[in-house]
Amino acid sequence: MRQSAPGFQRNGxxxxxxxxxxxxxxxxxxxxxxxxxxxxxxxCCFRLRYAPAAPSTMVGLSEGEKxxxxxxxxxDLRTDGRRRxxxxxxxxxxxxxxxxxxxxxxxxxxxxxxATVKAELGxxxxxxxxxxxxxxxxxxxxxxxxxxxxxxxxxxxxxxSVALQRCLLGGKSGAGAAIxxxxxxxxxxxxxxxxxxxxxxxxxxxxxxDALAAAIKVALSDTGIPKVNVSLSATTDEEPEVDVSDEExxxxxxxxxxxxxxxxxxxxxxxxxxxxxxESQMSSAVSVSVNRHGQICGLIKRGGAGLDPTVxxxxxxxxxxxxxxxxxxxxxxxxxxxxxx
Amino acid sequence: xxxxxxxxxxxGLAGEMxxxxxxxLFPLAFLERxxxxxxxxxxxxxxxxxxxxxxxxxVSSAHGSALVRLGDTAxxxxxxxxxxxxxxxxxxxxxxxxxxxxxxxxxxxVRPGRPAEVAPVISKTLEDILMSSGMLNLKELCLISxxxxxLAFLDVYCLNADGSLFDAALISAVAAFTxxxxxxxxxxxxxxxxxxxxxxxKAKYELVNREKRKLTITNxxxxxxxxxxxxxxxxxxxxxxxxxxxxxxxIVLDSSxxxxxxxxxxxxxxxxxxxxxxxxxxxxxxxxxxxxxxxSVEAMEVEQTD
Amino acid sequence: xxxxxAGTYSPAAAAxxxxxxxxxxxxxxxxxxxxxxxxxxxxxxxxxxxLQLMQTGPTTAASGSAYAEFGKTKVIVSVFGPRESKxxxxxxxxxxxxxxxxxxxxxxxxxxxGTDNKEYSAMLHKALEGAVMLHTFPKTTVDVFxxxxxxxxxxxxxxxxxxxxxxxxxxxxxxxxxxxxSVSCFGKNIIIDxxxxxxxWQDGSLMVAYMPxxxxxxxxxxxxxxxxxxxxxxxxxxxxxxxxxxxILREHLKDxxxxxx
Numbered sequence: 001m002r003q004s005a006p007g008f009q010r011n012g013x014x015x016x017x018x019x020x021x022x023x024x025x026x027x028x029x030x031x032x033x034x035x036x037x038x039x040x041x042x043x044c045c046f047r048l049r050y051a052p053a054a055p056s057t058m059v060g061l062s063e064g065e066k067x068x069x070x071x072x073x074x075x076d077l078r079t080d081g082r083r084r085x086x087x088x089x090x091x092x093x094x095x096x097x098x099x100x101x102x103x104x105x106x107x108x109x110x111x112x113x114x115a116t117v118k119a120e121l122g123x124x125x126x127x128x129x130x131x132x133x134x135x136x137x138x139x140x141x142x143x144x145x146x147x148x149x150x151x152x153x154x155x156x157x158x159x160x161s162v163a164l165q166r167c168l169l170g171g172k173s174g175a176g177a178a179i180x181x182x183x184x185x186x187x188x189x190x191x192x193x194x195x196x197x198x199x200x201x202x203x204x205x206x207x208x209x210d211a212l213a214a215a216i217k218v219a220l221s222d223t224g225i226p227k228v229n230v231s232l233s234a235t236t237d238e239e240p241e242v243d244v245s246d247e248e249x250x251x252x253x254x255x256x257x258x259x260x261x262x263x264x265x266x267x268x269x270x271x272x273x274x275x276x277x278x279e280s281q282m283s284s285a286v287s288v289s290v291n292r293h294g295q296i297c298g299l300i301k302r303g304g305a306g307l308d309p310t311v312x313x314x315x316x317x318x319x320x321x322x323x324x325x326x327x328x329x330x331x332x333x334x335x336x337x338x339x340x341x
Numbered sequence: 342x343x344x345x346x347x348x349x350x351x352x353g354l355a356g357e358m359x360x361x362x363x364x365x366l367f368p369l370a371f372l373e374r375x376x377x378x379x380x381x382x383x384x385x386x387x388x389x390x391x392x393x394x395x396x397x398x399x400v401s402s403a404h405g406s407a408l409v410r411l412g413d414t415a416x417x418x419x420x421x422x423x424x425x426x427x428x429x430x431x432x433x434x435x436x437x438x439x440x441x442x443x444x445x446x447x448x449x450x451v452r453p454g455r456p457a458e459v460a461p462v463i464s465k466t467l468e469d470i471l472m473s474s475g476m477l478n479l480k481e482l483c484l485i486s487x488x489x490x491x492l493a494f495l496d497v498y499c500l501n502a503d504g505s506l507f508d509a510a511l512i513s514a515v516a517a518f519t520x521x522x523x524x525x526x527x528x529x530x531x532x533x534x535x536x537x538x539x540x541x542x543k544a545k546y547e548l549v550n551r552e553k554r555k556l557t558i559t560n561x562x563x564x565x566x567x568x569x570x571x572x573x574x575x576x577x578x579x580x581x582x583x584x585x586x587x588x589x590x591x592i593v594l595d596s597s598x599x600x601x602x603x604x605x606x607x608x609x610x611x612x613x614x615x616x617x618x619x620x621x622x623x624x625x626x627x628x629x630x631x632x633x634x635x636x637s638v639e640a641m642e643v644e645q646t647d
Numbered sequence: 648x649x650x651x652x653a654g655t656y657s658p659a660a661a662a663x664x665x666x667x668x669x670x671x672x673x674x675x676x677x678x679x680x681x682x683x684x685x686x687x688x689x690x691x692x693x694x695x696x697x698l699q700l701m702q703t704g705p706t707t708a709a710s711g712s713a714y715a716e717f718g719k720t721k722v723i724v725s726v727f728g729p730r731e732s733k734x735x736x737x738x739x740x741x742x743x744x745x746x747x748x749x750x751x752x753x754x755x756x757x758x759x760x761g762t763d764n765k766e767y768s769a770m771l772h773k774a775l776e777g778a779v780m781l782h783t784f785p786k787t788t789v790d791v792f793x794x795x796x797x798x799x800x801x802x803x804x805x806x807x808x809x810x811x812x813x814x815x816x817x818x819x820x821x822x823x824x825x826x827x828x829s830v831s832c833f834g835k836n837i838i839i840d841x842x843x844x845x846x847x848w849q850d851g852s853l854m855v856a857y858m859p860x861x862x863x864x865x866x867x868x869x870x871x872x873x874x875x876x877x878x879x880x881x882x883x884x885x886x887x888x889x890x891x892x893x894x895i896l897r898e899h900l901k902d903x904x905x906x907x908x
Contacts, residue, residue, distance in 0.1 A: 127847075155769075158765060158766075158769075159769060162766050162769070166868065166870050167870075169870070170851075170870060170871055170872065171832070171849050171850045171851040171852060171870050171871030171872070172846065172847055172848060172849050172850075172852075173674065173848055173849060173850045173871075175850035175851055175871045175872045176850070176851060176870070176871040176872025176873070286867075291872075294874075294875075295872045295873065295874060296869065296872070296873045296874070296875070296878060297870075297871070297872055297873075298869055298870050298871075299853075299867060299868060299869035299878075300867075300868050300869075301773075301864070301865075301866055301867040301868070302773075303773075304772075304773055304776035304777040304865070305777050305865075306777045306778070306858055306861060306863025306864060306865045307863060307864050307865075308862060308863060308864075309862070309864055309882060309883075309886060312864055312867060312882070313878075313879055313882075316875065316878060317875060320875065400721070400753060400796060400797050401719055401797065402719070402753055402754060402755065402756055402797050402798070402799075403753040406753070413707045413708075415705070415706075417751075417796065419751070419752075419753040421657075421752070421753050421758045422658075423655040423656060423657050423658070423758060424655060424656055424657075424658055425655040440752070442751075442752075442761065444749060444751075444792070444794045445725070445747060445749075445790070445792040446706055446709070446712070446723055446724070446725035446792045446793070446794045447706065447708065447725075448708045449708060449709065449727050449730070452790070453747040453749075453763060453792070454763075492655050494752065494753075494758055496751065496752045496753055496761070498751055498794070498796075500705065500706065500723060500794075501705065501706045501707055501708055502708055503707060503708060524658065524659075526658050533656070533658075534658045535658050535659075536658045536659050580708070
């Protein structure tokens with residue numbers, strides 16, 4: 001992952017500043033006004049508590065800091081030394097919540113999220129008697145970021161939940177869904193598995209949507225659905241008797257679960273995996289959910305500013321490219337996490 | 342009198358002021374100046390109601406619906422039928438549930454999450470009037486005695502609030518019931534009732550309610566709201582008039598001009614003679630509204646046979 | 648069904664089960680035939696007629712309002728303001744746009760609760776905020792309230808188009824009218840302006856909110872499984888329809904203002 005995608009050359013030659021091309025060595029911030037970090041944070045807490053809104057617009061940065069971030073992105077060298085299309089280091093841990101059928105913790109830089117999958121037996125809906133049900137909800141812990149204190153997180157949690165539902169649950173007929181709903185059926189029209197997928201944001205440093213989708217993918221790969229034995233009397237009208245096995249578990253096929261890649265437009269350039277300071281510079285962003293076969297399974301435009309259609313098409317194709325690398329990194333992390341348990 | 346002195350003072354101002362500004366700054370004087378000429382700000386006579394139209398079957402997702410316009414006040418009533426198990430006391434009766442909604446679109450005074458105070462009051466009054474007037478025979482809403490009957494959800498939405506909301510709501514509710522089309526249903530093996538559509542379905546399933554597709558509406562209640570200001574009786578007030586005048590009388594009459602209800606919530610003391618005048622105005626209005634409703638039903642039937 | 652109060656149920660829901668096979672068949676036809684006639688007689692790339700059925704001014708109590716009727720979908724949008732922001736809001740040198748979408752209890756075949764639709768409210772806000780000149784009304788709020796009288800498919804795009812017409816009727820300054828159109832995908836076929844029956848069985852959906860004169864997309868959402876090429880086709884199809892719808896709205900506004908004079 002630690003390389004930029006082909007076709008995306010860095011823009012301005014860094015050599016002109018006389019600095020060596022080492023990503024770890026950043027140019028000194030010339031326009032940065034030195035404000036004690038604590039002062040910046042406390043002023044931003046103050047503002048956020050009274051006007052909770054989309055957090056991306058609310059990080060308190062000075063003009064100099066903003067300029068520094070934008071300038072770095074234009075030169076393909078971001079404030080933390082990354083290239084534009086480079087993710088932060090990802091770390092994956094499975095089985096973190098024992099009560100759940102599957103769980104995972106994903107860290108992307110300082111962003112940390114937990115996803116859990118809980119399976120319960122339920123009744124299929126009348127309109128879809130041959131399918132199980134999946135619901136996705138996200139909660140933002142008040143300790144994750146100052147803007148999540150009080151009621152501030154409600155709107156944002158709802159936005160994340162809707163975005164994940166759109167990107168992972170596919171079309172009405174089930175095309176492009178992360179989970180094949182008909183695999184959740186136990187007895188047609190009578191008993192099915194209901195999957196409750198919950199995301200929890202533990203610590204927020206930008207790019208929550210991508211982190212949550214990755215955590216859900218890992219949690220699903222960790223999920224074991226108990227084997228169910230149905231007694232024969234179930235074919236009659238009476239309530240069927242179901243015997244849930246304690247020992248045998250069925251694993252999910254998670255190969256079709258997509259990942260979400262959010263491309264953020266800053267100036268003329270796109271960046272992936274933006275940290276919260278970078279998110280504050282966003283004019284608009286596109287979150288694209290892509291599966292292993294390069295099919296787009298969901299897309300949401302974020303931010304209010306309008307975008308030229310050709311820019312959107314370009315962003316989609318870049319996101320598609322980046323996603324394939326992200327999927328392979330995530331897959332190897334999943335294998336490593338399983339081996340570690 | 343201080344009020345009169347003020348009225349003449351602003352009367353003097355009137356010559357120098359734009360009409361719209363005068364209307365906003367001195368609403369009472371503006372209204373009284375009109376009433377002295379026996380005319381109202383919208384050019385109506387005091388005893389004249391606003392033009393009223395009824396459009397039936399306005400919403401196809403409902404079993405019965407009607408859009409009523411009373412001047413600028415617009416009211417959309419709709420009835421949806423659901424199946425319930427009747428109560429033990431009345432095994433062969435259905436029931437109705439009435440709700441009056443004021444969504445935020447209807448008035449600048451209503452905002453999301455802060456419902457209008459008058460909405461529940463109108464809801465309750467509407468339900469009381471519909472039940473006590475004897476308009477509906479609840480036995481007609483029975484499907485299978487003791488097992489299944491209809492529960493009619495009547496939802497009335499105010500789309501534009503410009504006064505006399507209750508009158509408009511009652512007209513729309515009555516119109517929706519008049520044109521209620523009960524769906525053909527059959528009973529499945531599981532004891533649940535389901536709708537039957539198309540000729541194929543009619544032949545295939547045993548129907549429960551082949552004859553009971555329309556309600557017989559016998560006694561139709563109509564109402565008239567009068568705003569009382571000094572000696573003037575203003576029929577069918579607009580929102581502007583309602584915001585100035587404090588005393589109202591709402592009279593509900595049934596088909597034989599019997600009084601179903603008289604409401605005068607607070608306001609100034611009113612003489613018996615004035616109430617009698619309101620009642621006689623309400624009688625005229627009832628006849629007019631009945632004609633309007635009949636015409637719209639006929640228009641609907643002509644449209645269907647075409 | 649969760650929407651029905653305890654003890655009652657809609658007989659149409661019980662019947663829905665029995666009609667399922669027919670719908671499956673319909674879906675197969677839509678996915679496989681290249682020119683299967685749709686239930687309302689349209690071809691795949693025909694929108695429902697909008698010409699006579701978008702009007703301004705149904706709600707006189709509002710600053711501006713619009714009514715839209717596309718097939719069975721019926722929507723009213725009222726715009727209030729610019730008016731004083733809520734007391735709890737802090738000073739802001741740009742205006743605020745507040746959007747709310749709700750459904751009537753009878754909008755859907757099975758009686759609902761008539762509550763606010765938070766998801767659509769947020770989407771409406773995002774589709775419009777890029778078009779409204781917020782700096783022209785500092786310290787104040789413009790409220791855009793939508794009520795869906797009847798839901799017949801493509802609800803959100805119609806709400807968005809209707810809301811921009813209502814904003815124009817209220818005289819709120821905008822960079823451009825926002826119009827919106829959605830498509831459904833069935834197999835390899837793309838169907839524009841789907842009805843609710845079609846939406847219920849679609850493989851995927853894509854919605855575009857577009858400012859035709861500025862050639863900018865303010866909102867784009869997509870569900871289901873799509874290839875690159877199909878997305879491009881679908882977005883272009885939507886943009887074309889948006890431009891045509893925008894012309895209709897523009898004509899209507901011109902007629903309405905010449906009538907007012």
